[in-house]
Amino acid sequence: xxxxxxxxxxxxxxxxxxxxxxxxxxLILEWLKDPEANFPSREHGDLEHGACNLFIVxxxxxxxxxxxxxxxxxxxxxxxxxxxxKGWVYYRRNEPGIAELIARIGEx
Amino acid sequence: xxxxxxxxxxxxxxxxxxxxxxxxxxLILEWLKDPEANFPSREHGDLEHGACNLFIVxxxxxxxxxxxxxxxxxxxxxxxxxxxxKGWVYYRRNEPGIAELIARIGEx
DNA sequence: GAACAAGATAGCTATATAGCGATATGACTC
DNA sequence: GAGTCATATCGCTATATAGCTATCTTGTTC
Numbered sequence: 001x002x003x004x005x006x007x008x009x010x011x012x013x014x015x016x017x018x019x020x021x022x023x024x025x026x027l028i029l030e031w032l033k034d035p036e037a038n039f040p041s042r043e044h045g046d047l048e049h050g051a052c053n054l055f056i057v058x059x060x061x062x063x064x065x066x067x068x069x070x071x072x073x074x075x076x077x078x079x080x081x082x083x084x085x086k087g088w089v090y091y092r093r094n095e096p097g098i099a100e101l102i103a104r105i106g107e108x
Numbered sequence: 109x110x111x112x113x114x115x116x117x118x119x120x121x122x123x124x125x126x127x128x129x130x131x132x133x134x135l136i137l138e139w140l141k142d143p144e145a146n147f148p149s150r151e152h153g154d155l156e157h158g159a160c161n162l163f164i165v166x167x168x169x170x171x172x173x174x175x176x177x178x179x180x181x182x183x184x185x186x187x188x189x190x191x192x193x194k195g196w197v198y199y200r201r202n203e204p205g206i207a208e209l210i211a212r213i214g215e216x
Numbered sequence: 217g218a219a220c221a222a223g224a225t226a227g228c229t230a231t232a233t234a235g236c237g238a239t240a241t242g243a244c245t246c
Numbered sequence: 247g248a249g250t251c252a253t254a255t256c257g258c259t260a261t262a263t264a265g266c267t268a269t270c271t272t273g274t275t276c
Contacts, residue, residue, distance in 0.1 A: 017129035020216065022234090023122050029216055053253065066235055068254060087244055087252055098216060105213050108128065108137055108206060130264090161223065174265055176224060195222055195274055218276090225270070233262070240255070246248090 016101050019077035024060055025070050029079065031059065032093045053089045077101075124209050127185035132168055133178050137187065139167065140201045161197045185209075 020026060031038040032051060039051040039059070057067030071091055074080040078097035083090045128134060139146040140159060147159040147167070165175030179199055182188040186205035191198045 011131070014129060014131050014134070017125060018233095020213075021122060021125035021129045023119070024234095026122070026216075057253095062234090063236055064253075065237085065255075069234080072254080084243085084253095087242095087250095089253065102214050102216060105128075106210050108134075108210060126263095132264095165223095170264090171266060172223070173225080173267085177264080180224085192223095192273085195220095195272090197223065220275080221273090223270105223272085226268085228266080228268100230265080231263080233260100235260080236258085238256080238258105241253080243250100243252085245250080 013101075013104055016077045016079070017105075019073050019079060020101075022070070022073075024062070025074055027060070028056060028070060028074060028091075029093065029098070031056070032080065032091065035092070051091055053091065056091065121209075121212055124185045124187065125213075127181050127187060128209075130178070132170070133182055135168070136164060136178060136182065136199075137201065137206070139164070140188065140199065143200070159199060161199065164199065 020029070035051040039055040053068065053071060056071065057064050060067050060070070062070075071080065071082070075082055075091075079094055079101070080091045081094045083092070128137070143159040147163040161176070161179060164179065165172050168175050168178070170178075179188065179190070183190055183199075187202055187209065188199045189202045191200070
C-alpha cells in the first residue's frame with residue numbers, strides 16, 4: 001500500500017490547500033510557469049531546472065529565510081521540485097503533483 | 109465594471125482557498141452534497157434549502173459559535189448560501205461559486 | 217408585547233503562520 | 247582543507263486563526 005488512509009489523504013489535501021492559500025506562493029507557482037520570462041538566467045541551461053532560489057527570494061521582496069520557507073512549504077506539498085546544481089537550488093513546478101491537486105479539488 | 113482588479117481577484121482567490129484549506133469546512137461542503145443523507149429534516153421540505161445550522165454545528169462537534177464562524181467563512185467566500193426560514197438558517201452549496209473556484213484553481 | 221429560541225458577535229486563550237536577523241549547514245573553489 | 251557563497255534552520259516577535267464561554271440580536275410564538 002503506497003496509499004495512505006482516508007484521514008491521511010485528507011490531511012495531505014489540507015496541507016496542499018494551505019500551501020496554495022497564500023498570495024506569495026501563488027505568485028511563485030505563476031512565475032515558475034515561465035522561468036525564462038520571469039527570472040534571469042544564472043548560467044547557460046539553468047532555467048531547464050526552473051528558477052534559482054536567489055531570484056525567487058529577490059522577486060518576492062522578502063528575506064532569504066522567509067522565501068526559503070515558502071519554497072519548502074511548496075516542496076513539502078509536492079507542488080514544486082528542487083534541483084541542486086553547482087552552489088544553487090533551482091525550483092520548478094511539479095506538474096503531475098499540481099494536476100493531481102487540481103483533480104482532487106475538482107471533486108469538491 | 110462588476111469585475112474587481114487583478115489584485116482584488118487574487119485576494120478573493122486567496123480567501124476562497126483559505127476557506128477550503130480546513131478539514132472542518134471541507135467536511136461541511138462534503139456533507140452538503142447530500143443534506144438528506146447527512147442531516148435530519150427539521151420540518152417538511154427544509155432540506156431543499158440545505159441543512160440547518162444547528163445540525164451542522166452538532167455534527168462538527170464544536171461549539172455553536174465556532175460552527176457559526178466556519179459557516180460565515182464559507183458564506184463570505186461564496187461557497188455556501190444561507191437561507192433564513194422560520195427561526196432557522198439553512199445552508200446549501202453554492203454550486204456556481206464552487207465551480208468558479210475550481211475553474212480558477214484549474215489555471216494554476 | 218413578553219417569553220423564548222436560534223444564531224451572531226464579543227472577549228478571551230491557545231496555537232499556527234509569516235516575517236525578521238543571526239547562525240548553522242553544505243557544497244563549490246582554490 | 248580553508249575560504250566562500252547559497253540555502254536552511256533557529257530563535258524571536260507580530261499577526262492570524264480556531265476554539266471556548268458569555269452575551270447580544272433577531273425573529274417566532276403565544
